[in-house]
Amino acid sequence: MRIRDLEGLGPKSEMMLASIGVDSVDEFKRSDAFDMYRKLKEENISVSLNMLYAMLGAQEGVGWQGIASDRKTEILMRLDDMGLAP
Secondary structure, three states, X not given: OXXXXXXXXXXXXXXXXXXXXXXXXXXXXXXXXXHHHHHHHHOOOOOOHHHHHHHHHHHHOOOHHHHHHXXXXXXXHHHHHOOOOO
């Protein structure tokens, strides 16, 4: 299985994650989604909150839309704590 095969992710997501050194599904699942999002931002990759929602959803086996609607406040608060709030 490749990263692009995970629910909510595709070839573009896989390429973006490879650019920060996340090349396998195992590594992706072991990594903190918020840390990966931070690294993508540091690489000046144009990445939206939808990517964070998709990564969390892929790690948890749920659709990104559910993550966005059910956990938006929690996610935004953590991003604010990290200095990454949109």
